[in-house]
Amino acid sequence: MTDPLPTSHFPSPQTMAEKILSQRGDKRVYAGELAVVEVDQVMVVDSIVQSFIERMSRDLAAVPKFPERVSIVIDHVAPASTVSVAQAQKEAREYAAATGVRLFDVGRGICHQVLMEEGLARPGWIVLGSDSHSTTYGAVAAFGTGMGATDIALAAASGKTWLRVPESVKVTFSGELGSGVSAKDVALEMIRALGADGATYMSIEMHAQGRFTRGQRMTLANLCVEAGAKVGLVVPGGEILTDYGYDVPEWVYPDEGANYMQQIEIDLTALRPRMSAPSEVDNVHDVSELRGIKVDQVFIGTCTNGRLDDLHEAAAVLRGQKVDPSTRLLVIPASSQVMEAAMADGTLLTLIQAGAVLGTPGCGPCMGRHQGVLAPGEVCVSTSNRNFIGRMGDKDAKVYLASPAVAAATAIAGRVALPEDVGRG
Ligand SMILES: CC(C)[C@H](C(=O)O)[C@@H](O)C(=O)O
Ligand code: SF4
Missing domain, CATH: 3.40.1060.10 (Aconitase, Domain 2)
Structure with a gap:
């Protein structure tokens, strides 16, 4: 007969982050501890690809340990806007050809959308991206997180990473x-x-x-x-x-x-359409409080809201209506699959007939690099996720963040508006 174990021998309950990092590492871990874990997918975006290649080839003198677990996506400035951007993309293609890592080239779409569509983020996986919005993979219960070029390169070279287990x-x-x-x-x-x-x-x-x-x-x-x-x-x-x-x-x-x-x-029942006002994402108000602000550009797209459902939401508001002549509406599907589906079901026609201008699947003007940057004093309502000073162009431009339906209503009114203000909803 043995004595029953004291309670302290029973493992304490774990959060989801603790569970995943314990399972994918070599020991049971809790918040605050260090975990060394297997990495299932490493994602590198165009903006960081040259630093990644430099770290791998020069600093680590390594090749990816598991090439099938590395994806490079050309999405942030695609097609290339300058010669130096074109050069970086050329190097990315050459690197992919030489090492056998996956490459998603111009027009395939935004990294996070593409990885999800390709099944490269799955429940319980660890997915590291060279992009802060790699948290997106948590949608399918993957531990997705952003890291810099050095950490990303170490993970690609070794197949592992270390993390402090989060609270x-x-x-x-x-x-x-x-x-x-x-x-x-x-x-x-x-x-x-x-x-x-x-x-x-x-x-x-x-x-x-x-x-x-x-x-x-x-x-x-x-x-x-x-x-x-x-x-x-x-x-x-x-x-x-x-x-x-x-x-x-x-x-x-x-x-x-x-x-x-x-x-x-x-x-959820009490929630009304929300809008984040410049220049911090947590500066959130009901749209009704900001109604009437004059808007120069509306942008519907990005890894936050550039999916088929988002385009449907916008098209439901814009059907049979026209974008206000003092405002321009940019629509950029998050991926080629989204674009194809929105083409096939007539959504793109609805948007174009209302006056929308279409862009190549990718990040578009989200971070102010090309395809719709803002002039000083201009105001944009965007379905993206950041409205910091200078985010979409000039430091004196302003960005408001909202849902596709609110963005669409705003495009029709030429001012911040709710769908009900333009006879919808
Ligand atoms: C270019 C990339 C590193 C950056 C990020 O990390 O998020 C961008 O995607 C952004 O949204 O600001
Ligand atoms: S937040 Fe914008 S720039 Fe960053 S990955 Fe998403 S779409 Fe691209």
């Missing part, structure tokens, strides 16, 4: 979304509630309890980095499981009684 914030939802209110509004409300640095280096663990589609979950996980989070994980559940197309291993679910630094609840 977690638990987000729960009550009620149901009203009509005209979207995942973008939920995400902006979540950032407002947490604050722009309220979740610094934390895991935001969203208990969706069967709510939200895969695309909506991408919007939620994408914005998590705007509260400073290391990772934004949506707990799998509900119909979305069938939507994944992959098995969800039992070990990704958080344990009952796991330890959270903070908990917030978002009441």
